[in-house]
Amino acid sequence: MKTQFKLSLLGTTLLIGAASLATPAFAQDQEQDTGAPSNDATIVVTGSLISNPNVVASSPVNVTTAEEIELLQANVAEEILREIPGVVPALGSAVNNGANGTNTVNLRGLGANRNLVLLDGNRLVPANFGGSVDLNNIPLALIERVDVLTGGASTTYGADAISGVVNFVTKRDFAGVEMSASNRITEEGDGNALRADLTVGANFDDGRGNAVLSIGYQEVDPVYQGARPISLFQVSSTSGVASGNSPTSIPTSFAFDNAAIPVDPVFGLTQTNPAGDAIVPFYAGFNFNPFNIFQTPFERFNMFGQAHYEISDSVEVYTRGLFSKNTVSAIIAPSGVFGETLTVGLNNPFLTPSIRSTLCIEGGIAAAACTPTSTATVTIPGVYRRTVEVGPRISEYVTQVFDYRLGVKVGVTDTIKLDVSGSYGESENRETRQNYVLRSRLQQALTLNAAGTACANPAGGCVPLNLFGAAGSITPAQAAFIRGSSTVTNKASLAQARALLAGDFGFSIPSASQPISFAIGGEYREYTAAREPDNLAAVPGELGGAGGAILPLDGGYNVYDAFGELNVPIASDQPFFHDLSLEAGVRYSKYEVDTAGSPSFSATTYKIGGSWAPVEALRFRGSFQRAVRAPNIGELFAPVVTGLDNLSVDPCAGTGVIGNALLSAVCIAQGAPAGRVAAGTIPQPAAGQANVTGGGNPLIGPEKAETYALGFVFQPTTFLSGLTVSMDYYNIVVDNAITNATPGDIIQGCFGSLTAASATSPACTGIRRNPTTGALSGSTANTFGLPQPLTNLGRLSTDGIDLSINYRTDLGFATLGWAFNGNWTNTSKFRASPTAFNRDCVGYYSVNCQSIQPEFSFSQRTTLGFGDVDVSLLWRYIDSVQYEGQAPDALTGRGFTNANRNLFRGTVTGAGPMVGRQVDFNRIRAYHYFDLSTRFSITDNLGLTMTVLNLTNQKAPLVGNTAGATAFNSGNTYPSTYDALGRTFAVSAKLKF
Structure with missing residues (x-):
């Protein structure tokens, strides 16, 4: 009933009541950077709450216009933002294994949870308990421009705006009908992307009101990694071998711990193993690449409407509503049995004589009793089998979002307005996991009756399982029984109420011509979020290859804000002071957490800034802001569970541990079997992924950040008219950062400098290994891996320079538009704790540095207009980057040792079209x-x-499959940064009247 009411409210608002309501105007065009005012007195500068057309922001804003969006042929907002230098790739259409059905933005590489996404200067409902807004819900057809303000904006917009805001500004008074359609397809004939939009708007009552409705549809097809030569086979980032690197392969492998089984051939070891640990038999690793995808399939229906109406000269009402339904599918390799402990009866009819004999040795059963009619059973500590017969794992995310705003503006005086508004939004993300092997069904199908002819427990239509043959040995009936689907529902809501009084005092300082402007107000926000997994998702290890258990989550908090801003023109139209103004702002926020025992807290942010134009053509600007970010619901309330993270090298793995008493003692203290340690048979993390255990922390407090910005804008008014140059230096430091340590930090914290006390040190004993193999990977039910608790001990920092050059002129035979946006990132550092290494990821890639952040990047567009024809060339540059293990401190601080850091240069060997290619996995060249x-x-x-x-x-560059984090290092490359699809053709048509 509650949902039906809200949908009814949306439909009524958009389709019937639009003519009697109105919407606020929020706009900031490219003139902001030049200081030129707009003629619309209601304009609010992005980054300020003061509604004065003469206000010039002291913080730089990058502007992407509707014209640029059209040339980019973008289908969703994420495709626009990824082209902006200084924006680091986050979750998007190129993220497959690691997707959650949303697209997000990561400003300055500080994380998607440290920036805000706004629509016309207002918050939207978050996509989930992480607090980020899903960019899939932005109505591109009505976007006039996109303002990206980088640097602290917490004073203006509240918490979460540490690294800045992205403000999507819609067209205020759209009138007419506009129909558009576009289609995009790769040169290989795949990856088709379709988008269609219909927008209808009208002014009414002699221009006192306007209403607009836009509906849209998008559909994107997947591109499989098996369809590109670079990704047909997995390539090892350390050996250059093209094959498969997952030990969960076909046929089944068994992990034993028995002195009578002397060899461990699965990991290529041929020496005698006196301790008797083994995995038998040996089969080649599984090649999962062809099943994975470079471009996630996507379908979207969206509806957006807004309206405003002037009831009188001093009263205006407005409204805005959106509804969106998105379906995103992540497709990865088939499920399987990933090191689970299973019991098998000797009377299983599918056992081969050799496997039955091995099981008897493991179970201590005499050869005479080791027969197909024996009713004895053997428990195998670790079973590995890729169940290709079940089909690929598919996670389908269906997200439905509703967000509605209603407000009124009242003219208190000719220059002061009161704006009161409220909004409510809900987001529901339902993930359906398909084609997963159910651990409980596996055991049921392996537990047979005394005759070995049927399941001992026939419930659910149990069919005896042939887990021991080659691919295809699992019949369709067997696959249907062990196959399962699971559903997890994530819900989030945001209720807001705000009152803002803004304008000017009607007087100015004698030396200035513009009045002093102000904004004061209050705001209330209520956040809630919940996660509802089904029973299958909540059981550790039940879904084969799904990572850790997903447990219920329910939490929320309330925020009470009071804020104020002031802009004071100091001087104007005087020698050396064409314009001088100062601005300041302060915001006090109080957070009340819903859960008992969780502390409430408060935070104060402030900003000061100024703008000085000694002459009309040159303006200097600068600002200092103290920002905060409150912990989101997930960081506060997420249950502690075991999942996966990236780690390719384990100090306990392999023969390097043999004879090293200190290292051996630490590995055993972490739960590794002594026999495997002595024999050097602990395997490396499977597929470059180690288990990690972590969750939320209800005791963490807000982060604190200091942001500096200093720059200038040059716009000559006589010579080179049409030229605008701006350059800005930024510096952001986040203390008390809510973070957890990277796997490399955790490994380094224990193994960086071993002593006799290390075997009892919490830094080492907190690591918990697979009790059978000693590895850091295995069943999440008994292998807890690396501890990753959330704390307020982290520190983040970044600094760099943005450069923007725009020039327009008439060449006579054509008009020329030339635009350049560039970024130089000096540093982007992360430190998990005061004693941890202060890692700088600029120009590096590794499992410790998630998405690639180059030192230099730029985009430059040249457009020639020939009357009715425009020709435009966009040039995008990405600076070269190198593998983090090559850095000078690789031996001491980056989680690598001289013996295992990646130093591969050579020729790809093994199988597939990449064989014979000369590679250097330590460096990616610059790309144009x-x-x-x-x-x-x-x-x-x-x-x-x-x-x-x-x-x-x-x-795309070839770096192998284990050079970085799974979400971004996929298909032997980094598809979120580099184009893995190849040349692509796009066409769009727009009809308007």
């Missing part, structure tokens, strides 16, 4: 991408745009 667009105005009402993306068909 070119996109060529041509836009035709066929008639006054019809336009056509054609684009070739990746014009020169640049191939």
Whole structure:
């Protein structure tokens, strides 16, 4: 009933009541950076709450216009933002194993949870308990421009805006009908992307009101990694061998701990093992790449409507509502049995004589009793089998979002307005996991009756399972019984109420011509979030290959804000002081956490800044801001569970531990079997992934950040008219950062400098290993791996320079538009605790540095206009980067040792089209991408745009499959940073009248 009421409210608002309501105007065009005012007196600068057209922001804003969006042929907002230098790839369409059904933005590499996404200057409901907004819900058809303000903005917009805000500004007074359609397809004939939008708007009552409704549809097809040569086979980042690197393969392998089984051939060891640990038999690792995808399939239906109406000269009401339904599918390799402990009867008819004999040795059963009719059973500590017969694992995420706002503006005086508004939004993300092997069903199908002809427990239509043959030995009936689906539902809501009084005092300082402006107000926000897993998802290890258990979550908090801003013009139109102004702001926030025992807390943020134009053509600007970020619901309330993280090298693995008394003692203290330690047969983490255990912490408090920005804007008014140059230096430092240590930090904290006391040190004993193999990977039910608790001990920092150059001129035969946006990132550092290594990830890639953040990057667009035809070339540059293990401190601080750091240079060997290719996995060269667009105005009402993306068909770099984090290092490359699809063609048409 509650949901039906809200949907009914949305439909009524958009389709019936639009004509009697109104919406606030929030706009900030490219003139902001130049200081030129707009003619619209209601304009609010992104980064300020003061509604004065003469206010010039002291913080730089990057602006992407609707024209640029059209040339980019973007389907969703994430595709726009990823082209902006200084924006580091986050979750998006190129993330598969690690996707959660949402697209997010990561400003300055400080994390998607440290920036805000706004729509017309207002918050939207978060996508989940992590607090981030899903960019899939942004109505692109009505976007006038995108403002990206980087640097602290907590004073203006509240917590979460440590690294800045992304403000999507919609068209205020759209009138007419606009229909658009676009299609995109790769040169290989796959990855088709379709988008269609219909927008209808009208002014009414002599222009006193406006209403608009936009509906849209998008559909994107997957691109499989098996369809590209670079990713057909997994390539090891340490050996260069192209094959498969997952030990969960076909046929079944068994992990034993028995002195009578002397060899451990699965991991390539041929020496005698006197301790008797083994995994038998040996089969090649599984190649999961062809099942994975470079581009996630996506389908979206969206509806957005807004309206405003001037009841009188001093009263205006407004509304805005959106509804979106998105379906995203993540597709990865088939499920299986990942080191589970299972019991098998000797009377199982599918056992081969050799496997039965091995089981008898493991179980201590005499050869005479080791027969197909024996009713004895043997418990195998670790079973590995990839169940290709069950099909690929598919996680389908269906997200439905509703967000509604209603408000009124009242003119208190001619220059002061009161804006009171409220909003409510809900997001529901339902994940359905398909084609997962159920551990309980496995055991049921292996437990047979005395005759070995049927399941001892026939419940659910049990079918005896042939787990011991080659691919195809599991019949469709057997696969159907062990196959399961699971559902996890994530819900989030945000209720807001705000009152803002803004304008000017009506007087100015004698030396200035503009009045002093102000904004004061209060805001209330209520966040709630819940996670509802089904019974299968909540059991550790029940879903084969799904990671850890997903446990219920329910939490929320309330925020009470009071804030104020002041802009004071000091001087204007005087020698050396064409304009001088100062600004300041303060916000007090009180957080009340819903859960008993969780402390409430408060925070105060402030900003000061200024703008000085000695002459009309040159303006200097600077600001200092103290920002905060409150912990989100997930950081406060997420249950502690065991999952997966990336680690390719384990100090206890392999023969390097043999004879090293200190290292051996530590490995045994962590739970590794002594026999495996002595024999050097502990395997490396499977597929470069280790188990980690962590969750929320209800005792953590807010982060604190200091942000500096200093720059200038140059816009000559006589010579080179049409030129604008801006350069800004930024510096952001986050203390008390809510973080957990990287796997490399945890390994280094224990193994970096071993002593006799290390075997009892919490830094070492907190690591818990697979009790059978001694590895850091295995069943999440008994292998807890690396501890990753959340704390307030972290520190983040970054600094760099943004450069923007824009030039427009008439060449006579054509008009020229030339735009350049570049970023130089000096540092981007992360330290998990005061004693941890202060890691700098700029220019590096590794499992410790998630998404690639180059030192230099830029985008440059040149457009020539020939009347009804525009030709535009976009040049994107990504600086070279190198593997983190090559850094000078690799031996001491980055989690690597001289023996195991990645130093591979050579030729790819093994199988597949990459064999024979010369590679250097330690470095990725600089990349240049070119996109060529041509836009035709066929008639006054019809336009056509054609684009070739990746014009020169640049191939993605080959770095192997274990060089970095799974979400971003996929298919032997980094598809979120580099184009893995190849040359792509796009065409769009727009009809308006």
